[in-house]
Amino acid sequence: MENTLQKTFSIESLDVNSLPELQGLKEKQIQIRDSNPYVEITDNKTYEEAKKARTTLVSARTDIEKQEKVISKKINDFKSAVKDVHIELINITKPSEDKQQDEVRRYEAVKEAEKAEKERLEQERINKIKTIIDTIISDANYRIKNLAFADIASLSADLEENVYKIDVAQFEEFELDFNEKLIQVKNNLSEKIQALTEAENQRLEKLRLEEEAKRLAEERAEIERKRKEDEEKLAAERKAEEDRLAKIKADQEAELQKERDRIASEKAKQDEELAAKQAEIEAENKKIQDEKNRLAKIESDRIAKEESERKAKEEEERKVKEAAEAEERAKAEAARLEELKPDKQKIVEYLNSIGATIDRPKISNADLESLLDSEMVKIIEQIQSSTQTISNFK
Numbered sequence: 001m002e003n004t005l006q007k008t009f010s011i012e013s014l015d016v017n018s019l020p021e022l023q024g025l026k027e028k029q030i031q032i033r034d035s036n037p038y039v040e041i042t043d044n045k046t047y048e049e050a051k052k053a054r055t056t057l058v059s060a061r062t063d064i065e066k067q068e069k070v071i072s073k074k075i076n077d078f079k080s081a082v083k084d085v086h087i088e089l090i091n092i093t094k095p096s097e098d099k100q101q102d103e104v105r106r107y108e109a110v111k112e113a114e115k116a117e118k119e120r121l122e123q124e125r126i127n128k129i130k131t132i133i134d135t136i137i138s139d140a141n142y143r144i145k146n147l148a149f150a151d152i153a154s155l156s157a158d159l160e161e162n163v164y165k166i167d168v169a170q171f172e173e174f175e176l177d178f179n180e181k182l183i184q185v186k187n188n189l190s191e192k193i194q195a196l197t198e199a200e201n202q203r204l205e206k207l208r209l210e211e212e213a214k215r216l217a218e219e220r221a222e223i224e225r226k227r228k229e230d231e232e233k234l235a236a237e238r239k240a241e242e243d244r245l246a247k248i249k250a251d252q253e254a255e256l257q258k259e260r261d262r263i264a265s266e267k268a269k270q271d272e273e274l275a276a277k278q279a280e281i282e283a284e285n286k287k288i289q290d291e292k293n294r295l296a297k298i299e300s301d302r303i304a305k306e307e308s309e310r311k312a313k314e315e316e317e318r319k320v321k322e323a324a325e326a327e328e329r330a331k332a333e334a335a336r337l338e339e340l341k342p343d344k345q346k347i348v349e350y351l352n353s354i355g356a357t358i359d360r361p362k363i364s365n366a367d368l369e370s371l372l373d374s375e376m377v378k379i380i381e382q383i384q385s386s387t388q389t390i391s392n393f394k
Contacts (some may be wrong), residue, residue: 029092032060041107057097064089137181144188149196347390351383
C-alpha cells in the first residue's frame with residue numbers, strides 16, 4: 001500500500017482527511033452521537049438504556065482510537081496530523097460520553113446509598129433482636145445465679161410461664177440461637193436446683209447429726225448415772241454383807257466365849273467347824289469380788305465399743321463431707337471454665353481474622369516485598385502464639 005501511495009502523490013501533498021482509513025468516520029461519529037441522545041436515569045429501565053448508550057459512545061471512541069493506531073503504524077510522519085483529526089473526531093462524541101458517564105455515576109451513587117441504608121436498617125433489626133435475646137437470657141441466668149432454696153418453686157414457675165413459653169417467632173432467623181441459649185438456661189437452673197438441694201440436705205443432715213450427738217450424750221450420761229448407781233448399790237450390799245459377817249463372827253466369838261468351858265471337850269470339833277465356816281465366808285467374799293470385776297469389765301468393754309463406733313462414724317461423716325466439698329469445687333471450676341469459653345472463642349476468632357481483613361498490597365520493589373513476607377511470618381506466628389495463650393487460659 002505504501003508503494004501505491006508513493007506512485008500516486010507526493011508525501012507533502014497528502015491530505016489526512018483523504019486517507020481511506022478515515023473515510024466516513026466523521027459521518028459515522030455524528031450518526032452515533034445523534035442516535036444516542038443523553039438519557040436521564042429515573043429507574044432501572046432508563047439505567048439500562050443509559051449504560052447501553054454509554055457503551056455505544058465508548059465503542060465509537062475506541063474505534064477511532066484503533067484507527068489512529070493503524071494509521072500511526074503505517075505513516076509515522078502523519079502521526080501529528082492524524083492525532084489532530086483523531087482528537088477532532090473524538091471531541092464530537094466526548095462531551096456526550098462525559099455527560100452520560102456523569103449521569104450513570106450519579107445514579108449508581110444513589111443506588112449505592114439506598115443499598116447502604118437497607119443494610120443499616122437490616123443491621124438495626126438484627127441488633128434489636130439480639131439485644132432482646134441477651135436481655136431475656138441474662139436476666140434468667142442472673143436470677144438463677146442468685147436463687148435461694150426457698151425460692152426454687154416460684155422461680156421455676158415464673159421461668160416456665162414467662163421465658164420457656166415465650167413466642168420465639170419474634171426472633172425470626174435467630175429463633176434457633178434463642179432456643180440453644182434457652183436450653184443452657186434450663187441446664188443452669190437444673191444444676192442450681194441440684195446444688196441447692198444438696199446444700200439443703202447437708203444442712204438437714206448436720207441438724208440431724210447434732211440431734212443424734214445430743215441424744216448420744218444424754219444416753220452416755222444416763223449410762224454413767226446407772227453405773228454409779230450400780231456401784232453404790234454394790235458397795236452398800238458389800239458393806240451390809242461385811243457387817244452381817246462381822247456380826248456373825250462377833251456372835252460366834254461371844255457364843256464361843258460363853259460356852260468355852262462347856263465345849264472344851266468339843267474344841268477340836270468346833271475349831272474345824274469354824275475353819276470351814278471361815279472358808280465359806282472367804283469364798284463368798286471372793287464371789288462378790290469376782291462379780292464386781294466382771295461388771296467392771298462389761299462396763300469398760302461397752303464404753304470402749306461405743307467410743308470406737310463413735311470415732312468410726314465421725315470418720316465416715318468426715319470422708320462424706322470432704323467428698324461432697326471436692327465435688328462442689330470441681331463443679332464450680334467446670335462452670336467457671338465453661339463461662340470463659342465464649343469470650344475465649346471471640347478473642348481467638350478476632351485474632352485469626354486480623355490478617356484476613358486487609359488485602360495484601362501490590363509491592364513493586366523486590367526487597368520491600370521480601371521484607372513484607374518476613375514481617376508477615378512474624379505477625380502470623382505472634383497471632384498463633386496469642387491464640388494458643390488465650391485457648392490455654394484458665
